[in-house]
Amino acid sequence: MSPLPRMNWDRPHLLGLEELSREEIVAILDLAEHFTQDSRERKKKRANLAGKVVVNLFFEPSTRTRMSFSLAARRLGADVLDFSPSGSSTSKGETFIDTAKNIEAMGIDLVIVRHSATGAPHLLAHHLNAGVVNAGDGAHEHPTQGLLDIFTIRQLRKRVEGLTVGLVGDIMHSRVARSNIHGLIKLGARVIVCGPPTLMPDGIEELGVEVSHKLDDVLPRCDVINMLRIQFERQRSGLFPSIAEYARLFGMDSARLQKAKPDLLLLAPGPINRGVEITPEVADGKHSAILQQVTNGLAVRMAVLYLLCGQPGG
Amino acid sequence: MSPLPRMNWDRPHLLGLEELSREEIVAILDLAEHFTQDSRERKKKRANLAGKVVVNLFFEPSTRTRMSFSLAARRLGADVLDFSPSGSSTSKGETFIDTAKNIEAMGIDLVIVRHSATGAPHLLAHHLNAGVVNAGDGAHEHPTQGLLDIFTIRQLRKRVEGLTVGLVGDIMHSRVARSNIHGLIKLGARVIVCGPPTLMPDGIEELGVEVSHKLDDVLPRCDVINMLRIQFERQRSGLFPSIAEYARLFGMDSARLQKAKPDLLLLAPGPINRGVEITPEVADGKHSAILQQVTNGLAVRMAVLYLLCGQPGG
Amino acid sequence: MSPLPRMNWDRPHLLGLEELSREEIVAILDLAEHFTQDSRERKKKRANLAGKVVVNLFFEPSTRTRMSFSLAARRLGADVLDFSPSGSSTSKGETFIDTAKNIEAMGIDLVIVRHSATGAPHLLAHHLNAGVVNAGDGAHEHPTQGLLDIFTIRQLRKRVEGLTVGLVGDIMHSRVARSNIHGLIKLGARVIVCGPPTLMPDGIEELGVEVSHKLDDVLPRCDVINMLRIQFERQRSGLFPSIAEYARLFGMDSARLQKAKPDLLLLAPGPINRGVEITPEVADGKHSAILQQVTNGLAVRMAVLYLLCGQPGG
Numbered sequence: 005m006s007p008l009p010r011m012n013w014d015r016p017h018l019l020g021l022e023e024l025s026r027e028e029i030v031a032i033l034d035l036a037e038h039f040t041q042d043s044r045e046r047k048k049k050r051a052n053l054a055g056k057v058v059v060n061l062f063f064e065p066s067t068r069t070r071m072s073f074s075l076a077a078r079r080l081g082a083d084v085l086d087f088s089p090s091g092s093s094t095s096k097g098e099t100f101i102d103t104a105k106n107i108e109a110m111g112i113d114l115v116i117v118r119h120s121a122t123g124a125p126h127l128l129a130h131h132l133n134a135g136v137v138n139a140g141d142g143a144h145e146h147p148t149q150g151l152l153d154i155f156t157i158r159q160l161r162k163r164v165e166g167l168t169v170g171l172v173g174d175i176m177h178s179r180v181a182r183s184n185i186h187g188l189i190k191l192g193a194r195v196i197v198c199g200p201p202t203l204m205p206d207g208i209e210e211l212g213v214e215v216s217h218k219l220d221d222v223l224p225r226c227d228v229i230n231m232l233r234i235q236f237e238r239q240r241s242g243l244f245p246s247i248a249e250y251a252r253l254f255g256m257d258s259a260r261l262q263k264a265k266p267d268l269l270l271l272a273p274g275p276i277n278r279g280v281e282i283t284p285e286v287a288d289g290k291h292s293a294i295l296q297q298v299t300n301g302l303a304v305r306m307a308v309l310y311l312l313c314g315q316p317g318g
Numbered sequence: 319m320s321p322l323p324r325m326n327w328d329r330p331h332l333l334g335l336e337e338l339s340r341e342e343i344v345a346i347l348d349l350a351e352h353f354t355q356d357s358r359e360r361k362k363k364r365a366n367l368a369g370k371v372v373v374n375l376f377f378e379p380s381t382r383t384r385m386s387f388s389l390a391a392r393r394l395g396a397d398v399l400d401f402s403p404s405g406s407s408t409s410k411g412e413t414f415i416d417t418a419k420n421i422e423a424m425g426i427d428l429v430i431v432r433h434s435a436t437g438a439p440h441l442l443a444h445h446l447n448a449g450v451v452n453a454g455d456g457a458h459e460h461p462t463q464g465l466l467d468i469f470t471i472r473q474l475r476k477r478v479e480g481l482t483v484g485l486v487g488d489i490m491h492s493r494v495a496r497s498n499i500h501g502l503i504k505l506g507a508r509v510i511v512c513g514p515p516t517l518m519p520d521g522i523e524e525l526g527v528e529v530s531h532k533l534d535d536v537l538p539r540c541d542v543i544n545m546l547r548i549q550f551e552r553q554r555s556g557l558f559p560s561i562a563e564y565a566r567l568f569g570m571d572s573a574r575l576q577k578a579k580p581d582l583l584l585l586a587p588g589p590i591n592r593g594v595e596i597t598p599e600v601a602d603g604k605h606s607a608i609l610q611q612v613t614n615g616l617a618v619r620m621a622v623l624y625l626l627c628g629q630p631g632g
Numbered sequence: 633m634s635p636l637p638r639m640n641w642d643r644p645h646l647l648g649l650e651e652l653s654r655e656e657i658v659a660i661l662d663l664a665e666h667f668t669q670d671s672r673e674r675k676k677k678r679a680n681l682a683g684k685v686v687v688n689l690f691f692e693p694s695t696r697t698r699m700s701f702s703l704a705a706r707r708l709g710a711d712v713l714d715f716s717p718s719g720s721s722t723s724k725g726e727t728f729i730d731t732a733k734n735i736e737a738m739g740i741d742l743v744i745v746r747h748s749a750t751g752a753p754h755l756l757a758h759h760l761n762a763g764v765v766n767a768g769d770g771a772h773e774h775p776t777q778g779l780l781d782i783f784t785i786r787q788l789r790k791r792v793e794g795l796t797v798g799l800v801g802d803i804m805h806s807r808v809a810r811s812n813i814h815g816l817i818k819l820g821a822r823v824i825v826c827g828p829p830t831l832m833p834d835g836i837e838e839l840g841v842e843v844s845h846k847l848d849d850v851l852p853r854c855d856v857i858n859m860l861r862i863q864f865e866r867q868r869s870g871l872f873p874s875i876a877e878y879a880r881l882f883g884m885d886s887a888r889l890q891k892a893k894p895d896l897l898l899l900a901p902g903p904i905n906r907g908v909e910i911t912p913e914v915a916d917g918k919h920s921a922i923l924q925q926v927t928n929g930l931a932v933r934m935a936v937l938y939l940l941c942g943q944p945g946g
Contacts, residue, residue, distance in 0.1 A: 049369060055677060057703065068420050071399055075371065075424055078397050083706050085699055098903035106696050106902060109926035110703055274420060275412035298423035363683060382734050385713055389685065389738055392711050588734060589726035612737035 008052060011035060013311045017129040017136040020145035021186040029187055033155050035307035040159075040300065042079070052314035053082035056113040060086045061104065062139070063119045068274065068298060069139050069149070073116045076305035080314060082113075100124070101131050108134045113313050117141075135312040143177045148308060149273055150183025152301040154191065156293050157228050159300065160269055165192030168225050171213075172254055173232030173281060174203040180273045181232055185211050196222050199232075199254060202243040219254050223264050230271040231256055231281045247280055257283040261291065269293060322366060325349060327625045331443040331450040334459035335500040343501055347469050349621035354473075354614065356393070366628035367396035370427040374400045375418065376453070377433045382588065382612060383453050383463075387430045390619035394628060396427075414438070415445050422448045427627050431455075449626040457491045462622060463587055464497025466615040468505065470607050471542055473614065474583055479506030482539050485527075486568055487546030487595060488517040494587045495546055499525050510536050513546075513568060516557040533568050537578050544585040545570055545595045561594055571597040575605065585611060636680060639663060641939045645757040645764040648773035649814040657815055661783050663935035668787075668928065670707070680942035681710035684741040688714045689732065690767070691747045696902065696926060697767050697777075701744045704933035708942060710741075728752065729759050736762045741941050745769075763940040771805045776936060777901055778811025780929040782819065784921050785856055787928065788897055793820030796853050799841075800882055801860030801909060802831040808901045809860055813839050824850050827860075827882060830871040847882050851892050858899040859884055859909045875908055885911040889919065897921060 011031050021029065042050070058077040060070050070086070077084045087107065098106075104115065114135045117125045122142035129136040140146040158164050169188050171181045175197045188195050195213040197204065209215055216222045223229070234250065244250050256270065270282075270291040278284050287294060325345050335343065356364070372391040374384050384400070391398045401421065412420075418429065428449040431439045436456035443450040454460040472478050483502050485495045489511045502509050503526045511522060512530040523529055530536045537543070548564065558564050570584065584596075584605040592598050601608060639659050649657065670678070686705040688698050698714070705712045715735065726734075732743065742763045745753045750770035757764040768774040786792050797816050799809045803825045816823050817840045825836060826844040837843055844850045851857070862878065872878050884898065898910075898919040906912050915922060 059699075067401065067417065068424070071373075071401070071421065072424055074399060075397070083703070085702060087695065087699070099906060102903065102906070103695065105923060106926050107699065109923040110696070110700055110930050111927065275416065278413060278416070295419060295423040298420050299425065302424050381715065381731065382738070385687075385715070385735065386738055388713060389711070589730065592727060592730070609733060609737040612734050613739065616738050 008035070008038065008050075008310065008314070008316055010316045011311060016312065017125070018147055018308050018312065019125050019129060019136065019138045021147045021150050021183045021190070022145065024147075024187075024190070026190045029151070029154070029190060032151055032304065032307045032311065033158060035310065036151075036155055036300070036303040037159075039303035039306040042303075042306075049079050049081055051081040052310055052316070053077060053080035054315075056082040056313055057111060058082045058084045058114045058116065058309065059107055059112050060084065060139075061107070061115050061117045062087070063089050063117075063124075064140065066118055066139070068301070069118065070116075072298070072301045073137075073139065073305050073309075076302050076309055077114075079302075080306055080309055082309070085112075101127065104128050104132060108132050114309065137308060137312065140179055142179065143182070144179050145183045145186075146179040147183050147187075148301065148305055149180050150187045151308070152297055152304040153180075153184055153230060153271055153273070154187050155300050155304050156271060156297050157193075157269065160293060160296070161227065164188065166194075167227040168194045168196065169228040169230065170196045170198055170219075170222055170226040171230050171232060172198045172219055172256075174234060175199045175208060175232070176203045176205045177235055178232045180230075184230060185213055189213070196226065198222050200244050200250070220260070220263060223260065226268065227265060228269045228271065229256065229264070230273070231276075233273060233275065234277060234280055251280050255279075255281055255283065256286050258285055258289075261286060261289075264291075271297060274298070322349070322352065322364075322624065322628070322630055324630045325625060330626065331439075332461055332622050332626065333439050333443060333450065333452045335461045335464050335497045335504070336459065338461075338501075338504070340504045343465070343468070343504060346465055346618065346621045346625065347472060349624065350465075350469055350614070350617040351473075353617035353620040356617075356620075363393050363395055365395040366624055366630070367391060367394035368629075370396040370627055371425060372396045372398050372428045372430065372623065373421055373426050374398065374453075375421070375429050375431045376401070377403050377431075377438075378454065380432055380453070382615070383432065384430075386612070386615045387451075387453065387619050387623075390616050390623055391428075393616075394620055394623055396623070415441065418442050418446060422446050428623065451622060451626065454493055456493065457496070458493050459497045459500075460493040461497050461501075462615065462619055463494050464501045465622070466611055466618040467494070467498055467544060467585055467587070468501050469614050469618050470585060470611050471507075471583065474607060474610070475541065478502065480508075481541040482508045482510065483542040483544065484510045484512055484533075484536055484540040485544050485546060486512045486533055486570075488548060489513045489522060489546070490517045490519045491549055492546045494544075498544060499527055503527070510540065512536050514558050514564070534574070534577060537574065540582065541579060542583045542585065543570070543578070544587070545590075547587060547589065548591055548594055565594050569593075569595055569597070570600050572599055572603075575600060575603075578605075583607060588612070636663070636666065636678075636938065636942070636944055638944045639939060644940065645753070646775055646936050646940065647753050647757060647764065647766045649775045649778050649811045649818070650773065652775075652815075652818070654818045657779070657782070657818060660779055660932065660935045660939065661786060663938065664779075664783055664928070664931040665787075667931035667934040670931075670934075677707050677709055679709040680938055680944070681705060681708035682943075684710040684941055685739060686710045686712050686742045686744065686937070687735055687740050688712065688767075689735070689743050689745045690715070691717050691745075691752075692768065694746055694767070696929070697746065698744075700926070700929045701765075701767065701933050701937075704930050704937055705742075707930075708934055708937055710937070729755065732756050732760060736760050742937065765936060765940065768807055770807065771810070772807050773811045773814075774807040775811050775815075776929065776933055777808050778815045779936070780925055780932040781808070781812055781858060781899055781901070782815050783928050783932050784899060784925050785821075785897065788921060788924070789855065792816065794822075795855040796822045796824065797856040797858065798824045798826055798847075798850055798854040799858050799860060800826045800847055800884075802862060803827045803836060803860070804831045804833045805863055806860045808858075812858060813841055817841070824854065826850050828872050828878070848888070848891060851888065854896065855893060856897045856899065857884070857892070858901070859904075861901060861903065862905060862908055879908050883907075883909055883911070884914050886913055886917075889914060889917075892919075899925060902926070
């Protein structure tokens with residue numbers, strides 16, 4: 005395992021892709037490529053974060069994101085602690101910032117935060133000396149998910165520039181959509197957002213995307229389709245008529261795939277609702293890169309953690 | 319600490335004792351003996367699983383089994399992650415298999431699974447490339463518990479062959495009973511299952527065991543008695559008249575012990591209900607090996623983890 | 633990082649400050665000073681507890697104490713396991729002692745225990761061979777909190793002897809108060825306990841403290857004020873008229889601070905209820921050492937863990 009290169013990187017936090025430059029995004033993707041090599045070779049753990057302490061501060065449920073960050077941190081030699089809001093001092097009336105400052109005072113180096121409130125990670129970044137990584141804030145951003153989606157596109161299509169990427173589903177409530185839009189546009193992709201009018205935020209065109217309400221219209225032009233999750237637990241009632249109708253209009257099945265380019269790349273941030281956004285045979289089919297995304301997520305998060313607080317040697 | 323021998327072992331999974339050969343069971347027990355030495359000497363951790371990642375995927379509550387696997391994995395140098403179904407993507411509607419495949423895609427090497435459904439570990443083993451260890455599936459098998467029971471018998475009686483072992487209690491709902499039966503019979507023990515007729519599954523004789531409904535009849539013939547736990551949380555109502563009557567007929571107390579062989583070995587998989595299956599003075603008395611079983615559980619699980627994915631050096 | 637000195641220390645457990653001698657308390661504080669140096673230098677982890685296993689056995693909710701112990705143990709090279717009573721064998725009817733003995737049988741070296749029952753750690757210490765650290769038992773003691781409070785006083789005032797320390801609030805239900813009283817008096821401080829008569833235990837004077845019911849009377853004489861938390865979750869109703877009145881009589885705000893010595897040191901064990909015991913501007917002001925306490929807690933706990941089971945080399 006060769007020592008990692010020292011990259012040009014100044015930011016102490018990763019709060020969203022909106023604020024990153026094209027160069028910064030490419031730096032993360034290039035470094036992540038290094039790390040995918042690592043895991044393929046099953047080598048020993050790196051020590052770039054030896055002595056560092058990373059805390060998962062998750063105020064919303066998560067399996068894969070929390071585990072992915074934990075594994076990424078451990079692979080780099082960091083110690084990882086999980087903070088769970090139940091059974092904790094937040095149930096004793098402590099404020100969000102006090103909880104975080106108390107955790108920081110124990111000598112934490114990085115806080116991975118997920119919160120239902122937009123801007124919660126930015127608030128922490130303002131109040132803490134520790135680095136902050138946004139692992140999802142409300143319907144705002146989920147930058148490492150955006151990065152791993154883009155990484156997967158670049159890995160499997162060898163480029164991002166010039167590709168047409170469709171983001172399909174509940175655009176309004178999706179932090180994954182927002183991070184994808186910012187990142188993809190900076191890397192030169194064309195982005196089409198496609199979903200029911202009731203789930204499309206006003207003024208989304210201003211981000212530089214094309215808006216559509218008919219998947220069948222845009223599917224033939226897309227090189228990549230990213231099927232957003234219907235967040236049943238987040239959905240306000242009345243925004244679409246029924247699950248069945250949603251699946252018929254915006255779900256991906258074998259019949260609809262016929263209209264797509266033969267090498268269409270199909271992404272989904274997961275967890276997926278089989279039979280709603282995507283049928284089982286498509287989820288497990290040749291276009292799908294769903295599990296590849298999960299594997300890549302580890303490498304992307306290693307890259308982010310390394311850039312925020314790693315040592316080049318080791 | 320001498321390097322461990324390379325054992326003959328081909329299986330990628332440990333799903334039950336039913337499918338193991340006598341030789342495979344003996345291989346695990348022999349290796350576990352090695353590891354009991356380790357813990358007695360309080361030596362440094364081994365590195366046989368360095369760089370490996372083990373996930374505890376427990377869909378049923380557990381203290382000792384989960385901790386025992388965690389400690390066993392760490393003693394061998396592995397990283398361990400706990401997955402808890404609450405606060406996770408299963409609450410977002412993801413399927414069991416999708417959850418597991420997503421965890422595997424993060425580069426997991428071994429999944430330790432406990433599930434209320436019989437066959438859940440076998441389903442995972444079919445779908446995953448990672449190794450799978452059954453930590454209890456429904457009323458089917460709990461192979462590492464069976465192995466540690468048998469290990470304790472062999473350790474304290476110097477043999478298993480030719481011994482008569484009584485399994486007492488709720489045979490019908492006990493995965494511990496089933497794993498013990500398969501393992502003990504393969505190693506040449508005689509097995510008597512003893513419990514109320516309502517808690518005795520039809521056709522259990524076909525496994526090669528003797529069936530009894532009266533503990534007082536069989537106790538004098540037994541070299542070992544394994545007192546199964548009354549699983550109040552699993553029990554369907556109406557299967558026995560009352561706790562008090564159960565304790566009177568099938569519980570072990572000092573008076574009943576008088577009828578046993580003087581060197582009777584008393585096991586209980588725990589957690590025990592003091593005063594129900596076993597009185598406090600018997601649980602803490604000279605016949606009892608209850609805590610020894612827990613200590614041995616660590617060594618047996620180290621052996622299993624090592625055989626499934628360890629490196630002989632280190 | 634120089635090897636740590638071998639201190640004179642015989643105790644296998646830390647159950648309370650009441651039973652410690654002045655010399656033992658000073659030994660812990662001196663060693664903790666060593667460790668604050670460590671964390672300032674961000675050096676690699678020590679190996680004094682390499683191969684040791686520490687279990688957090690918390691039967692009451694905790695964020696900072698549990699995390700602080702976990703981090704302290706890991707910094708010394710120990711493995712740490714969290715035991716949570718929900719999802720565990722205690723929900724299956726196992727006794728507290730059986731749970732602990734089973735955990736110990738897995739080869740645990742130290743148990744960190746928090747329990748709502750006074751004396752629970754002492755009970756464990758009686759039954760286990762492993763070391764036991766009291767992380768809070770009922771309204772009895774919370775020795776590491778007392779130690780970190782005293783450490784912070786000594787660090788910032790350069791001495792403890794001869795200082796006047798006010799403990800303010802719910803004295804009756806506060807284990808933090810009791811540990812502070814025992815430790816401070818042994819080190820030669822004067823202690824004034826101050827709170828509503830309904831929250832003042834009978835006979836508290838016998839511990840050698842002065843009792844007051846008016847903060848404004850005692851504030852001018854104090855070098856240090858420790859603002860105890862109002863434990864809403866513990867409070868029996870009817871013990872004080874209203875939160876607002878409590879805050880007016882016993883809360884600390886900028887106006888009241890005018891009556892204090894100019895270099896008053898303000899402590900609070902946290903989590904704090906902003907606007908109740910202490911206003912935000914005071915909590916974040918120049919007198920406050922609240923976050924310093926948290927940082928020091930790590931060093932104090934490292935010292936305790938080291939004394940109970942560490943090796944001097946490494």
